[in-house]
Structure formats: structure tokens, C-alpha cells
Amino acid sequence: DTEVTQTPKHLVMGMTNKKSLKCEQHMGHRAMYWYKQKAKKPPELMFVYSYEKLSINESVPSRFSPECPNSSLLNLHLHALQPEDSALYLCASSIGAGANVLTFGAGSRLTVL
Amino acid sequence: GIQVEQSPPDLILQEGANSTLRCNFSDSVNNLQWFHQNPWGQLINLFYIPSGTKQNGRLSATTVATERYSLLYISSSQTTDSGVYFCAVVRSNYQLIWGAGTKLIIKP
Numbered sequence: 001d002t003e004v005t006q007t008p009k010h011l012v013m014g015m016t017n018k019k020s021l022k023c024e025q026h027m028g029h030r031a032m033y034w035y036k037q038k039a040k041k042p043p044e045l046m047f048v049y050s051y052e053k054l055s056i057n058e059s060v061p062s063r064f065s066p067e068c069p070n071s072s073l074l075n076l077h078l079h080a081l082q083p084e085d086s087a088l089y090l091c092a093s094s095i096g097a098g099a100n101v102l103t104f105g106a107g108s109r110l111t112v113l
Numbered sequence: 114g115i116q117v118e119q120s121p122p123d124l125i126l127q128e129g130a131n132s133t134l135r136c137n138f139s140d141s142v143n144n145l146q147w148f149h150q151n152p153w154g155q156l157i158n159l160f161y162i163p164s165g166t167k168q169n170g171r172l173s174a175t176t177v178a179t180e181r182y183s184l185l186y187i188s189s190s191q192t193t194d195s196g197v198y199f200c201a202v203v204r205s206n207y208q209l210i211w212g213a214g215t216k217l218i219i220k221p
Contacts, residue, residue, distance in 0.1 A: 031207060042199055042201075045208060048207045055207060056208065088154050092156075101158050101161045102158055104148075104155070106153070107155070107156075109154070
């Protein structure tokens, strides 16, 4: 299995909703990432988990809450989002440290109304 | 910090044409990657190429680390090559610095 699977593919939510994005990989990778991508821009790093521990938080607002229940799963919990948070959210994984070859999921496209 | 610049920003070609995309970076790096993002948002890692030349089918990449640039060659373009091509370099563990991308449109 050489894939990173993200669900849902599309999500529409109101500013008072609570929702979650999910990411799963079974490649034995020990680093997992959340990126945010706005239209016509490169991805922006949000969080990195290494060996299931949060290694990097790029000063992301607390309305985004990451969780890594085990080495194969990565969640992003969303609460009280703003319309400007609408974007493509990408999950990625790599074998280990050093941002070695990243494998990306297909993304979850989020719209906040 | 390290700056990554890609050129050209946009490129429109007919199917079958060849193209060269460039990535310049402002400081020495240990890790450079090329990605293709298709129109539906899927990002695919094309090459991990800190130096030297690699080839994969119709695509090849060359990085000249001493001169701080990398080139991505696409030969005999197909419509499925359309999308945005990004290069990215490693700043530190886990963290990539991305170029702004080259948007490629291949017309049938």
C-alpha cells in the first residue's frame, strides 16, 4: 500500500460546527504532516507529528486541533472556523525526519460558510 | 531564510512539445524535491534530487547544487502533464520551503 487516504474529500461547515478531517497511511511512515493550501499558492505547513508526538506547530490558531491516535492515523479537528479557513487541506507522510520523500493524500476541500 | 524562485510562472504548450522548468534557490540545500499537482489537487512527488540527474520516463531532473538551481524537463508533453509543478527545498527537519510553482497547460 503506497497511498495516503484522506476523508472526506469535500466538507462544508458553518462557523459554529465541529468537524474532523482524517488521514491514514499504511506504509510504515513515522512522520505525518498537515498542510493548508489556498488557491494558486503552494502548500503551507501546519503541523508535523513524528513517532506520534507533535513536533512542529506552525503557530496555527487553536481552532485547528491535530491528533495522532497511532502511527497510521492523523486527524485534524475543526471548531469555530472562519470563512478564510476555506482551503484544501493536505495530509502527507514520510519515512522519518528530514522531510524525505513526501507522499501526499488527495486532500480535503473545506468550505466554511 | 532560503528563497526559492520558479520560472516561468505560466507555460502553455501544444501536446507533443518539450519543456524546461527552472528552480533557483538562494542558499545551499541538502534536499530538493519536484512535485506535480494535478487540476484536482493531488500532489505527486516526482523527484528527490539534491544533486545530479534523474530520469523517470518522459520526465527528467537535474540539480546543480553548486550553482543553486534545478531543472525539470518534460518531453513529448501529454494533456495529463497539465497542472502546477512545484520545487521545494528543505530548511530543517520536516520543513520544506516551496517555490510559487509553474502552471503548465498542455493543449490537445
